[in-house]
Amino acid sequence: MPKTIYLANPYGFSAQQRELLLPPLVAALEGLGLEVWEPFARNNQVDFSEAGWAYQVGQADFRDVVESDSTFAVVNGVPPDEGVMVELGMAIALGKPTFLFRDDFRRATDSEEYPLNLMLFTGMPEQDWRDYYYTSVAEIADKDKALARWAVAP
Numbered sequence: 001m002p003k004t005i006y007l008a009n010p011y012g013f014s015a016q017q018r019e020l021l022l023p024p025l026v027a028a029l030e031g032l033g034l035e036v037w038e039p040f041a042r043n044n045q046v047d048f049s050e051a052g053w054a055y056q057v058g059q060a061d062f063r064d065v066v067e068s069d070s071t072f073a074v075v076n077g078v079p080p081d082e083g084v085m086v087e088l089g090m091a092i093a094l095g096k097p098t099f100l101f102r103d104d105f106r107r108a109t110d111s112e113e114y115p116l117n118l119m120l121f122t123g124m125p126e127q128d129w130r131d132y133y134y135t136s137v138a139e140i141a142d143k144d145k146a147l148a149r150w151a152v153a154p
Contacts, residue, residue, distance in 0.1 A: 002035040003151060005099075006065050008088055009074040010081035012040025025101070028140035029072060032151040037064050039087075065090045070097040070150065075116055076104040085120075092123035099147050100124075101134045 007025065011017040018040065029036045043060035046053045061083075065071060071091035073084050080102075091098050100120060108116050114129075124132040131146040142148060 002033055003070065004035045004037055004068040005029055006068040006071045006087065006091070007036050007038045007074075008065075008071055008084045008091075009038070009040075010077070010084055011074065012038075012044070024137045025072075025074070025140075028137050031141055032148055034151055037068050039064060061087065062090065065096075066094065068096070070099065072099045072101060072147070073120075075100050075102045075120060078104075078106050078108045080108070080116070080120075088120060088123075096123070097132075097146075097150055098123035099132050099134065101140075103135055103137075 007029065009022070009025070011022045011025075022038065022040075026036050026038060039061045042064060043057050046056050065087050071088060073088040073091075074081075075084065075088075079085075088098060088100075100116070102115065109118065111118055114121055115133075121129050128146070131144075134140055134145070134147070139145065140147060
């Protein structure tokens with residue numbers, strides 16, 4: 001049974017991003033043998049005209065973060081998407097392996113070491129955090145980085 005990875009991302013809010021940016025990310029993660037849980041594909045099958053739809057989506061996303069084996073978070077933007085930050089925080093609090101993806105060259109921190117708010121890195125090792133940080137889709141397949149090692153570990 002493949003390991004599951006929750007793909008925390010803001011790309012489902014835009015048709016263009018959903019069609020152009022999500023498929024390569026999903027394919028790269030699946031290329032590592034992972035089962036990708038993409039929240040817009042999994043949890044938006046609700047009737048948006050019904051009262052309470054937002055709560056239902058939020059609860060389904062929360063359940064997926066809890067039940068998945070790890071989280072891969074797209075942290076583009078300054079600041080990154082609020083929903084992604086909440087999902088990442090939940091995964092860190094649950095002690096799940098977390099991996100960050102940022103192909104946005106802008107810095108979003110005052111730190112000289114970290115390219116983002118240092119709290120986003122608290123689910124990673126202090127010395128080798130760069131092994132959990134990805135700056136391109138192609139880099140996801142890098143067998144020397146943490147995600148590929150985690151994907152094949154027993």
